Amino acid sequence: MRIAIGFSGAAGSGVNTSGLLLGNLLASKGYTILADKEYASIIKGDNNDFFLYISDQPGEYFLNKTIDFFFAFDDYAVSKNQKFYTLKNTINVKDQICKHKNVFCFGAALKAMNIPLEEGEKLIKEQFSGDKLEDNITDLMGGYGYMQGLGTHDGDRSKTIGEAKTLMFGNECIAKGAIEAGMDFYAAYPMTPASSLIDVVTTDNRVTFFQGEDEIAVSMAMLGAKVAGKRSMCGTSGGGFALMTESISFSNQAEIGGVYVLAQRDGPSTGTPTYTGQADLTYALNASFGDTFPIVLAPSTFEEGYTQIGKALNWSDIYQHPVILLTDKQFSEGYIAINPKDLKAEEIKRGKLVQGSEGYKRYEFTKDGISPWTTPGTENGEFITTSYEHDEYGATNEDPEIKKAMQDKRDQKLKTFIQQEFTEDFYGYEIINPDAEKFFITYGWNRFVLEDYIRNNKDQKIGLIVIKVFQPFDLRLKTFLEQKNSQIQLLIFVEMNASGQLQRLVTEQCVLNQPIREGKLTNHRKYTLYPIFGEEVTL
Numbered sequence: 222m223r224i225a226i227g228f229s230g231a232a233g234s235g236v237n238t239s240g241l242l243l244g245n246l247l248a249s250k251g252y253t254i255l256a257d258k259e260y261a262s263i264i265k266g267d268n269n270d271f272f273l274y275i276s277d278q279p280g281e282y283f284l285n286k287t288i289d290f291f292f293a294f295d296d297y298a299v300s301k302n303q304k305f306y307t308l309k310n311t312i313n314v315k316d317q318i319c320k321h322k323n324v325f326c327f328g329a330a331l332k333a334m335n336i337p338l339e340e341g342e343k344l345i346k347e348q349f350s351g352d353k354l355e356d357n358i359t360d361l362m363g364g365y366g367y368m369q370g371l372g373t374h375d376g377d378r379s380k381t382i383g384e385a386k387t388l389m390f391g392n393e394c395i396a397k398g399a400i401e402a403g404m405d406f407y408a409a410y411p412m413t414p415a416s417s418l419i420d421v422v423t424t425d426n427r428v429t430f431f432q433g434e435d436e437i438a439v440s441m442a443m444l445g446a447k448v449a450g451k452r453s454m455c456g457t458s459g460g461g462f463a464l465m466t467e468s469i470s471f472s473n474q475a476e477i478g479g480v481y482v483l484a485q486r487d488g489p490s491t492g493t494p495t496y497t498g499q500a501d502l503t504y505a506l507n508a509s510f511g512d513t514f515p516i517v518l519a520p521s522t523f524e525e526g527y528t529q530i531g532k533a534l535n536w537s538d539i540y541q542h543p544v545i546l547l548t549d550k551q552f553s554e555g556y557i558a559i560n561p562k563d564l565k566a567e568e569i570k571r572g573k574l575v576q577g578s579e580g581y582k583r584y585e586f587t588k589d590g591i592s593p594w595t596t597p598g599t600e601n602g603e604f605i606t607t608s609y610e611h612d613e614y615g616a617t618n619e620d621p622e623i624k625k626a627m628q629d630k631r632d633q634k635l636k637t638f639i640q641q642e643f644t645e646d647f648y649g650y651e652i653i654n655p656d657a658e659k660f661f662i663t664y665g666w667n668r669f670v671l672e673d674y675i676r677n678n679k680d681q682k683i684g685l686i687v688i689k690v691f692q693p694f695d696l697r698l699k700t701f702l703e704q705k706n707s708q709i710q711l712l713i714f715v716e717m718n719a720s721g722q723l724q725r726l727v728t729e730q731c732v733l734n735q736p737i738r739e740g741k742l743t744n745h746r747k748y749t750l751y752p753i754f755g756e757e758v759t760l
Contacts, residue, residue, distance in 0.1 A: 222376050223276040225285055226330055228323070229302055230294025233265040235323030239292070240271030241556075242327045244388045246336070246344055247275055248558035251383025255282045255669060256556035257752065262413075262495045268301050277382055281676070282557070282669040286754040289375055290333050292326035305751060310373055317367065319360040328364025335377040338365045386558040391548060394523040394564070395482065395530045396421035399454055400428060401566035402531030404480075406451040407431070408439040413494050414553040415456040415484040436461035440468035440481070447472075447479045448606055450596030452534050452569075456482035459501050460491065462508070469543045470509035473631065475606045476584065476592065478537035478544070480530070481515075485549040487750055496750035497550035499665065500718035502726065505545050506692050512628065514635065516540070517692040519547040521651070521668045523557045524564060525689070531567025536642075539572035540634045541594060547691070549717070551666040551752045577602025582613040586626060590633025639693050649695025650688050657684030659711040659760060662727060664688045667715050667753055674758040681760065691726060699731040706738070713760065714744040715753065721746060 228239040237258065244256055253276040261267035274283050291308040293299045295315045302308065312329060319325040324345065331341045338361070345357050368374075396418050399407075407422045408431040409415065422428045429446075433439040439455050447453040457465060462483050472479050483505055487498040505517050516536055520526035526548070533544040575593040583604030585592045592613075595602030605615030610627060612618040643649060654675065659682065661671045668687050675683045686698070702709070712733070714724035724744055728734055733742060747753050 223274070223278070223281065223283065224290070224334065224375055225288045226273045226275065226333075227270060227288040227291040227302070227306070227308075228294075228326055228330075229268060229270045229291065229298035230322060231266050231297075232260060232263055232269045234269075234294050235321065236269045236271050236294070239323040239327045239330070240273055241388065242324075242341075242344055242348075243330050244273055244556060244558070246340060247273075247378065248386040248388045250378070250381045251386060252277060252378070252558060253279060253281050254386075254388065254556070254558035255284060256388070257284060257551065258554050259751065260495050262493070268298055270298075270302065275378075277378075279383070281673070283673040283755055284670050284752060286756050290330065290373075292329060294322045294326070312368070312371070314364075314367075317363070319363055320356050321360045324357045324360040325364035325367070328361040329368035330364075332365045332368035333374050335374055336379050338362065340379075341365070384560055386560050388556050389523060389559050390417065390554055390556050391523055391526055391552040392417040392484070392554065393421050394526045394559070395520075395546070395548070398527030398564070398566060399480075399530045399534060400425050402534050403452045403569040404454050404530075404534055405429060406443065406446040406453040408433060408443045408446070408453070408455040409457065410434070410436050410439050410461060412436075412458045412461045414486055414550040415458050415461075415482060417554065418456045418482065436464035437467070440465035440479075441471075443479050444468055444472055444477050447477050447537070448597070452538070454480040454482065454530075454534065456484065458484050458486050458494075459488050459504075462501070462504075466508045469515055470511055470513045471608050472543040473509065473513040473515075474511070474608055474610070476541040476594075476631070477606070478541045480533045480537050481543065481545045482530075483545055483547050484553040485547065487550075487748075493750055495550070497752055498717050498748060498750075499549050500720070500722065500748070502547065502691065502718075502722040503720075505547055506726070508545070512632075513543075514692055515543040515545050516635075516638065516690075517545045517547055518690045519664050519688070520552070521665055521687045521689060523559055526552070527564045528567055529689075531569075535567060535570040535572075536638070538574065539570060540591060540638055541572070542634055547665075549665055555666065575602070576600075583615045584611060584613045584627070584630070586613060586630060589637040590630045591637060635693050643695050643697065648697065649690030649693075650686055650698050652684065652686050652701065654682075654684035655701075655705075656708075658682040658708060659713070660684040660686050660709065661713050661715050662686045662688070662723070663715040664723060667717070670753050670755050670758055671715060673755055683760070688723065688727065694726070694730040696730065698727075702731050702733070709741065711760065712738075712742050714742070715758075716744070717747050717753065719746060719748045
C-alpha cells in the first residue's frame with residue numbers, strides 16, 4: 222500500500238516543517254519514504270511544496286504526479302500545482318482559524334492516514350516548549366478534528382512495520398560520509414542546491430570550514446589545504462563551478478587532487494536556480510583545458526552518496542588528481558528514509574603519502590605514473606608546487622622531452638586508475654535485470670522512477686543500467702552490450718537535459734552508433750524544471 226501526500230504554501234509559512242514532521246514520524250515506524258521539495262527562488266511569498274511518497278514495501282521508492290492528499294495553505298498553492306500534478310483530494314485550509322497552518326495540516330494528514338493523534342502530540346512536544354507548545358498542540362488537534370469531520374482517509378498506518386529509519390537529505394549523506402571518511406577541510410560559497418552541505422559540515426568540529434568571497438577563492442583555498450595535507454573538498458553548482466575550472470587544470474598540472482561536489486540545477490547561466498536539471502555532465506567531463514580530464518562519478522542512491530564521497534577523497538589522495546562528484550537538485554535536497562546501519566563509511570586510503578628521504582622527488586617518474594607525496598614541513602620532503610610545467614623536483618622546465626614525459630606520466634595515472642579500481646568488486650555502472658530485452662540507461666535520482674516502472678511492468682522484460690563513473694569510463698559495459706546485442710531490442714536513455722549528454726557519452730564510449738543497432742536507440746529527455754515522474758515513463 223502506498224500514498225502520496227503534499228503540503229503547499231508560501232515561502233516562510235513552514236511548508237517544510239509539515240513534511241518533515243510527517244516524514245520523520247513515518248520513518249520511525251519503518252516506512253519506505255522518498256520526499257521531494259519544490260520551491261521558488263524567493264525568501265517569502267510565492268509557493269513552496271513538500272511531497273512525501275510513502276510505501277509499506279521495503280525499497281519501493283516512487284515519484285508520481287498523482288497526489289492523494291494535497292494540503293494547501295492558500296489558493297495559489299492549488300492554482301499553481303494543479304497545472305503540474307493530479308490532486309486527488311485537495312484540502313485548502315486558507316479559511317481555517319489557526320496560528321500555524323503547517324501544524325494544522327500535519328494534524329489533518331495524521332487523520333488522513335489514521336495515525337493516532339497522540340503520536341503527533343509526542344513529536345510536537347519534542348519540537349516546541351512553553352507558549353509555542355500550547356499553540357501548536359491546539360493547531361494539531363484542530364487539524365486532526367477538521368479532517369475527521371471531512372471523513373476522508375486512506376488506510377491505516379498506525380502500526381510500526383519495520384526497523385526505525387532516519388529521514389535524511391542527499392547533501393546530508395554526502396557531507397556525513399565525507400566527514401567519516403576523513404574530510405577535514407571544506408570550502409564553499411553558498412549556491413543552491415549545494416548550500417546545505419555547509420549546514421552539515423559546520424556542525425562538526427572535525428572540519429575546518431572556509432567561505433570565500435567567490436568560487437575562485439573557494440577552489441584555490443581547497444587546493445591549498447590539500448597541498449598542506451588536508452582531506453579537502455569544495456561544493457557548488459553550475460555558475461560557481463565555471464569559476465572553479467582554472468583550479469581543476471592547476472590541480473592536474475601540480476598533481477594536487479581535491480574533490481569538487483557539483484550539484485546541478487537548471488541553467489544556463491543563473492537559469493531557474495531552485496529547480497532541477499542534468500545539463501552539466503559534458504561540462505564536468507571537459508571542465509578545464511590542457512588535456513585535463515578529471516575523475517567524474519555520480520551516486521544514484523543516498524547510501525552510494527555516503528560511500529562514493531569517501532571513494533572520491535581516497536582517489537584524490539591516491540591518484541593526486543581532481544575528482545568531481547556529480548549530483549543534481551533532486552538528489553541534493555530530496556529526502557529518503559534510511560536505516561543508519563546501511564551507511565558504510567569508506568576506509569581512509571591516502572595513497573603514496575610518505576616520509577621524506579634524501580633526494581626526494583615530488584614528481585618522480587614511476588611505472589604507474591603516481592609519485593610519492595609529502596606535506597609541508599616533512600624533513601627531507603621539500604617540494605615546489607606551481608602551475609608551470611616542471612621537472613621531477615617541481616622546478617619550472619620547458620624542455621620538450623620533459624614536457625612529453627610529464628604529460629605521459631599524468632595520463633598514466635588514469636590508466637592505473639582503470640587497472641586498480643575497475644575490479645570484480647567495483648564497477649562503474651550497475652545493471653538490474655541483465656537478461657532483459659529492453660534497457661533504460663540513466664544516472665542519479667532518475668533510477669527511482671525507472672525501478673518503479675520496472676517493478677510495475679515485470680512482463681515487459683525491462684532492465685536498468687545506471688552509470689556511476691563517467692570518467693574514466695568502465696568499458697566492461699561496452700563488452701556487455703556487445704555480447705547482448707542480438708538479445709537487446711531497445712536502449713532508452715533517460716536524462717534531464719535537452720542535448721542528450723548521457724546518450725552521447727555512452728554512445729561514444731560503447732560505440733553504439735553502428736548499423737547493427739539501427740532503431741534500437743531512443744531517449745526520454747525532460748528539461749522542464751520538475752523531476753521525471755512515474756506517469757511520464759514509457760518505452
